[in-house]
Amino acid sequence: MTSTPAKSPLAAVSGLLCFVLVVGGASGLLHEWLGWIHFMGFVRFLVPEGYEIYGYVVMVALGAAVGAAGDSLARRARS
Template structure:
């Protein structure tokens, strides 16, 4: 079932950050490994030179953590 209650601003913002970090990190990893996809090119400005792989993995983990935190805030607000 879907909920009809609107999400809070913080939950919606964390969902946006989650999407940007996870998709940006994944596309950065694919670009580093295969060299053919560069969907979110602006994330290359967020990583230091020589540490691209580590930075993209951290970006994915950070995006997942932000998504879980936003989901927790949204659930806590429904009580």
């Protein structure tokens, strides 16, 4: 039986933060464009009024960057 090494707590937190930013930003974009889905309603408080589209795009990009950094951190810990 093989076991996978445990993820570091920092890698786990970065994975959670990546998920929240990407899904929240994508949900906000869908809400702005289509007006019918708002999965994570709290993210509307994170972007300035009048700049919602830009804020949600930045959230998705930042989430992808945090996810890549967390993945790199997890791979470094395994080596």
